[in-house]
Amino acid sequence: MFQPDTSPEIDRIYRLAQIAGYFPKVGEVFPNDQTALIVAGSQQVQIKAIKWGFPGFKDKQVLINARAETAESKRMFAKAFATKRCVYPTTGFFEWTKQKDKIWFNYRQTPQPLYIAGFYDDFEGEDRSILLTTTPNDSVVNVHDRMPLILSKNQINRWIYQRDFAHNFLTEKMPQLENKEWK
Numbered sequence: 001m002f003q004p005d006t007s008p009e010i011d012r013i014y015r016l017a018q019i020a021g022y023f024p025k026v027g028e029v030f031p032n033d034q035t036a037l038i039v040a041g042s043q044q045v046q047i048k049a050i051k052w053g054f055p056g057f058k059d060k061q062v063l064i065n066a067r068a069e070t071a072e073s074k075r076m077f078a079k080a081f082a083t084k085r086c087v088y089p090t091t092g093f094f095e096w097t098k099q100k101d102k103i104w105f106n107y108r109q110t111p112q113p114l115y116i117a118g119f120y121d122d123f124e125g126e127d128r129s130i131l132l133t134t135t136p137n138d139s140v141v142n143v144h145d146r147m148p149l150i151l152s153k154n155q156i157n158r159w160i161y162q163r164d165f166a167h168n169f170l171t172e173k174m175p176q177l178e179n180k181e182w183k
Contacts (some may be wrong), residue, residue, distance in 0.1 A: 006091055006111040009153075013038070013047055013089045015087055022049030028094070031062040032161040035118070037129055040160050050086070050129045051118050068149050068170040069135040071119075077130070080121035085160050087151060088116040088131055094182065095144040102182040103143050109178055117169065130171070139177040148171040150174050 012047055017036040018022050024036040031053040053062035056077070065126050066074070071081045091111035092104050118131040132149040140147040149170070151159055158165040 006050060007113050008023075009113040010089050010091055016047040017049050020047060022047075023098075024049035033065050035129070036089060037118070038089060038115075038156060038160065039084070039120070045157060046162060048127075050127045052129055052131075054128050054130050055123050056123065063130060065133045065146070066130050067146075068132045071132060071169065071170065077119070080119045080130075081166070082163060083167055084121060085117070085119045086129055086150075087156050088118055088129075090114050090116060093148055095140065095147075097143055103179045104182045105140065105147075105177045105179045107175065107177060109180055113153065115151040115153060115156060117151050117166075134170070134174060137174045138178060139179070142175075143179065147174060 014024060014026060022036070023034065025033040028037045029052060032051055035052050035087040037048050037050050039048050039050075040046075053064045055061070056063050066081075071077045090113075092106035092114055093116070095103050095105065097103060103129050106114055116131050118128040118129055120127050133146040133156050134149050135148040136144060149172075151169070152175075155165075155169070159169060
């Protein structure tokens with residue numbers, strides 16, 4: 001993943017997390033890493049750093065994605081989706097081909113702010129986050145069978161604060177993306 005400072009907007013979000021006393025991982029983020037997230041505040045959104053991944057069903061298993069199609073109906077996800085939605089600010093995401101090539105996705109070949117829909121919950125006193133995936137569009141389908149649920153910047157507040165908007169967004173068509181092989 002690109003460093004946050006390749007995008008002034010993402011850099012600002014990471015700096016706000018640090019000012020709030022969090023230390024999110026920069027660069028490529030892996031399950032169990034703390035990542036900067038946009039979450040609901042009492043008056044406006046705020047930035048936190050929360051570990052990526054819900055505890056799984058087996059020892060040391062981590063669930064990093066939830067399917068948009070079932071997030072509201074799965075018992076493990078339904079309440080958190082309804083009440084604790086968040087947004088992952090990033091400069092892109094990776095997927096791997098069947099041949100194990102690492103492919104980076106964004107709106108353009110140069111880093112642009114990209115926002116991924118998710119939600120979080122408390123597990124034994126620790127907040128953990130999960131991102132949402134959906135059926136891939138034409139720009140991703142040849143690389144992977146899922147893609148993140150991507151929000152535009154002007155949809156962030158509605159995703160976080162408006163349950164009806166979030167419910168309806170689960171079936172939205174995703175934007176076309178560009179990709180490049182990552183070495």
